[in-house]
Amino acid sequence: MHDLQNWSLSLGRYTGVHVRVHMLFLATAAVVFYLAGRSQDDMLIWYVATGLWILALSTLLHEMGHILMAWQVDGQASEIVLWPLGGLAFPRVVDEPRSVLAVAAAGPLANAAICVVVTPVILLGGGEVAPLFHPLRPPVPDTDGITWVHATSLLFWINWVLVLVNLLPAVPLDAGRFLHALANRQLGRRRGALWAVRSAQVCAVGLCAAAALTYRSHPLAFLPLVLLGMFLFCSARTEVQRPRRPDAEEEPAYTTAGDTPLLSDSAAGGRPASKGPLAQWLAARKVAREARRAEIEAEEERRVDDILARLHEVGLQGLTPEERALLHRVSLRYRNRQQH
Structure with missing residues (x-):
């Protein structure tokens, strides 16, 4: 997952920022369309298409929030890599908790702002907002077809889910990035990295447990929760296994998810790096x-x-x-x- 360019497709460069879409986003869209197509319900297919467009635009705005804030704190942002829950290419900012917090929070705040803006639109159209706060229960259109109220409700729900997911204390999610920077400052780089990895793994196990506990009441949420948990757990393990740069003992001036590994081999348990064909x-x-x-x-x-x-x-x-x-x-x- 860290070799972002080899697992993503270019959408072009805009105002100096290279926009790419991760293959995981395309795979998610393909699976969702396949499941919707099996129902042979034209309205459901259109609803899924609407949701995917909303998700793409919402994740793009999420990433633009990161980039605009990074520029405000003299950070560097030259690439956006979209995936279903935001972006994977975090801007390079000063390795200081306050700056990392500002940049990390800008993405979820952009999604929260969308929720605030569309709330009166939903209410004026006769819709309800309270049910949209349930992250496992997406709004479903009635048999009369998809209206602008349904589309707006879906816009609210998708952005609300993006906010909640990025509040999980797990790298590479936004809250995880901030807590990693804070742990580095308070505990030192090695202990802070170990804490960040363990936090991500606990979140991953919790998501899988939540998927099992809610399977009967929300069966459609089972697969997304399990896949997200597996992704977070594997991402944490990958960070542990990545070798450090020779100069990584020094505190870096700038940090990004793809450039600064979390743990050295000794912090991961003292095992030497593998010399096999894969390594x-x-x-x-x-x-x-x-x-x-x-x-x-x-x-x-x-x-x-x-x-x-x-x-x-x-x-x-x-x-x-x-x-x-x-x-x-x-x-x-x-x-x-x-x-x-």
């Missing part, structure tokens, strides 16, 4: 990714000279949003190098 393949992939990243950074730094020349001619307002974003990324990169 060798992963190491080769890592070298290839780092080489590709170095090429991209070198190309961006070459472009900076041309942009700076234009900056003297037309001023900052004369630059395109992509050029301003590139300057921002490169300046943060230089600052990060100076602090190491």
Whole structure:
């Protein structure tokens, strides 16, 4: 899951931000459409299609909340990777709990704001808001067909679920990222990382237990809860098994979910890293990714000279949003190098 580009498809670059959709999002859409198609209910198929469009737009707004806040705290955000519960490419921000909290909270707050905005619309249309707070009971249209009230209710429910899920104290969810940064500050990097991993694993077990306990009353929620639990548990285990960078003992200036591993081999139990074929393949992939990243950074730094020349001619307002974003990324990169 950490090699985001190899498991995602590009949707283009907008204002300097590369937007990608994770294969997990596409797989979820395919499974949901398959299950809806088996019912041979045209209204259900249209309702599922509406829900998927709402989910895609809601996750995009969730990620835009992260990016806008990251820019406010002088962070770096050059990529969005959408998955069903938000995004996987967390912006690079100063490794300090207050900054991480601001950026992490911006995503769920964007979803909560959508809920607040659509609440009066639902009430004016004769709908009810209270039932929409039940995360395991999505709004279902009646036999008369899908109306704008049903679509708005679904918009509320999806965004409310995104808020609740990202409040779980488990990486890579938003609350988990903040608690990981806080634990690093209070306990040290190794103990904080171990605490973050254990918290994610406890959440994963809790989700699977909730799926079993609610199976009879909410059978449709069983599979999503189990899959989310498995994802969180496996993500935590992956973080444990990832080797640290040679300089990881130093406190990094910037942190992101894909760049800073949680635990060293010794913190994971003292076992040496595996030298089998899989480990060798992963190491080769890592070298290839780092080489590709170095090429991209070198190309961006070459472009900076041309942009700076234009900056003297037309001023900052004369630059395109992509050029301003590139300057921002490169300046943060230089600052990060100076602090190491």
